[in-house]
Amino acid sequence: MNATPENHPGRSMDLLRFATAGSVDDGKSTLIGRLLLDSKAIFEDQLEAVEATSLSKGYDYTDLALLTDGLRSEREQGITIDVAYRYFATPNRKFIIADTPGHVQYTRNMVTGASTADLGLVLVDARQGLTEQSRRHAVILSLLRVPHLVLAVNKMDLVDYDETIYQEIYRDFTSFATKLNIPDLEVIPISALKGDNVVKRSENMPWYDGPSLMHHLEHVHVASDRDLVDARFPVQYVIRPKSDDFHDYRGYAGQLAGGVLKPGDEVVVLPSGMTSRIAAIDLFDKEIAEAFPPMSVTVRLEDDVDVSRGDMIARVKNAPTPSQDIDAMICWMTNEPLRPRQKLAIKHTTRTGRALIKDIQYRLDVNSLHRDQETGELGLNEIGRVQLRTTVPLLCDSYSKNRTTGSFILIDEATGVTVGAGMIN
C-alpha cells in the first residue's frame, strides 16, 4: 500500500488542543488511557510495561493510569504532579492533550494546561454529581477563555446507565454555567472503564442521542475561534542578512496573533506610530499573498521605518492603544504571596519590561465566584483582579478579544522563575 493523503492523514489533518481536568477518582487517567489505546497511540512495549507493573503491584486489572504517570516520584506516590502532554490522532485530526492533575497545585497547573487549549474536558463521577472541584475546573476554563467545554459524566455503568442521574447533573451544571463564559457546552454520559460513548455510541444508553466523546472531539469546529479581523503582528526578530544576494533585505519576523495581513496593506508600527505599507510577506523563500494566525512569517515594509523586537505591526485604523496601566486577572503561582508595591519582570508578546503591583482589588473564590475585597494579597494558586503599572507601554488587547495579545507572564527578577499569569481586562 502506498502512502496517499487519504490513508496518511498527517499532511492535511487539522489540530485540536484540549485540556483535561479531574482527579484520579474521576477516572481521568483511565479515560485518557482508553483514548490513546483506541486510537492506537499506545505501543505494545508501553502496554506490556504497564501490564507487568500492574501485575507486580498485585492488581487484577491493567491500570491504564500507569501509562500517563511519567515521573518516577509520581509512580512512587501514585499521584500526578505536573502538566503532561499526550498525543494521538484519528484520520482527520491530531490531538494534543494537556493532562492536568486534579489535586496538588491544581490551579497553577490547570491554568497552564488551559492557556493553549481549544477545548476543556471536565470529568465528574456520576455517583457524586457535581462537586466543588468540577465547578472550580469549569471556572478556570472559563477564565482562560477556552471556547469549548465538554462535561463528561463518567462511571454511568455504576449508576445503571440511569438517565435521571445524567439529567440532574446536566441541569445542575447548566444553571451554574450561566454565571460563566462558556460559548459551547456538550454534556456526554460515558463509562471510561467499559467504553460506553467514548469512541462508539453506547447501546446501554438509548435515551442519549448526542455524539460519543471521540466523535465530538473529532468534529468540534475550532477554526472560527481565531480572530481574523483585527490584525496584530508582534515583531520577534529583525532579519538582516547583509549578504551580497540580499544586501538591502530587512524583514520583520514574527507569528501572526490576529487578523490577516496582505502586501499593499497600510500599517502602523507601535509604539512609534509610524505608518508604512507592506511591501511583501515572506514564508521562507516564497512571497505569499496573505498571512493569518498562527503563521510564522517575515514582513517587509515599503518605507525605511525604525522597527525592532517588541514593536507591533497593526492596521492604521485598527490598532491597540499602548498602555502602561494594566487591569488584569492574575493567577499566582509561587509560595511567597503577591502583595502591592511588589516589582516584577513582565513579558507580553515579544515585549519585556518591569511591572509594579499597584493594587489587588479582590481575590476570586474559584469555588463560589465570591469576590473577597479584603484580602490585600494573593497566595499560591489564587486568582485575583490586580492593577499594574508597567515601565514600557504594552500593546495589548483585552484577553477576551485576543488570547495572545491579552496575556502576559510575571517573572521574579531575583530567581528568574515564572510566578504569575495575567489576563488583561
Next chain:
Amino acid sequence: MTQTHPDYQLSQLDQLEAESIHIFREVAAEFEKPVLMFSGGKDSIVMLRLAEKAFYPAKIPFPVLQVDTGFDFPEVLATRDSWVARLGVRLVVASVEEAIAKGIVVDDGKTSRNRLQIGTLLNAIEEEGFTAAFGGGRRDEEKARAKERVYSHRDDFGQWDPKNQRPELWSLYNGRIHGGEHMRIFPLSNWTELDIWHYIGQEQIEIPSIYFSHQRRVFQRDGMLLSESEHNPLKSGETVEERTVRFRTVGDLTLTGCVESTASTIDEIIDEIAVARVTERGATRGDDRFSEAAMEDRKKEGYF
C-alpha cells in the same frame, strides 16, 4: 505570489512548523549564545531545516554542536557534513574520545558511549559558554519527556529538576537564567514520530541513508539486531549474517539496533510506522531498556 489557503486554515503540520519557527526566533532574540545540538538523526535534521526557514534569507545565527561518540555511523557523519556545508553554519565537534583522553569522562569499559556523551556535552557547553542548547526531544518519545517544558531549565551542573519546572503558558517563554546555568530548548516538543516523517516527505529533506532499507551484516544481541563493526566485537555464540534492514533511530552504533525492513522511500517508512506496534526507542535503543526510569535518570544528569 503563492495563494495557498483560501479557507484561512493551516494543516496541523504547518501549525507545528509555525510554532517551532516561533521558538527558534524567540531563542535567537533573547539568548546571548545559543547552539543547536545535532545528533545526525532525523529529528535534529528537521531542527536544522526549521532553523534554516526561521532566519532565511540570513544564515542561521548560531553554531551546531555535535557530540562525536567515536562510534557514529559514517553515513550519519556524511549527512552532517553535507548540511553544514549547504547552510554555511559553524560546526563544533565535542569528541568523547578527547574527553576521555583529557580525563573529563572516564571510560571504565562498562559505561556506554551514550552515557559518556553527557559529561562530554556538558563540558562543551561550559567551555564555549553556550546559554541555550536546542535539542530534538519530542514529548511523545517517552513518559519522562511528556512533562518537560519547551524551555527546560538546567542548573550549574546541567541537571534537570523535574519537580521544580517553571510553568509555561501560552507561547510566552521565560528565558531567564543565572550565570553558569543554561536552558535546553525543545522546538519539536509537540511533534510525533509520524509528524517528523510527514515533514521530511513534505520538505524533501536529506537524511542519512541508514534510515532506508539496505543490506547490512548484523548480529543478534539482547533481542536487538546490531551492526557488524570494529567497535562491536562479537561475543561467543554471536554470528553475523546479512539482512535487509533499516534504522529507526541513529546513535552510538554499539547500542542502536536496526529492524528488518524493505521500506526504501519516505512513504513506505510512513506506512511501516503507521502499523508499528513498538515505540522507536523501545525497539532499537539499548540505553533506554535497562530500567523503567532509565530516560528520566539520564535526563536529570543532563542528557539531551
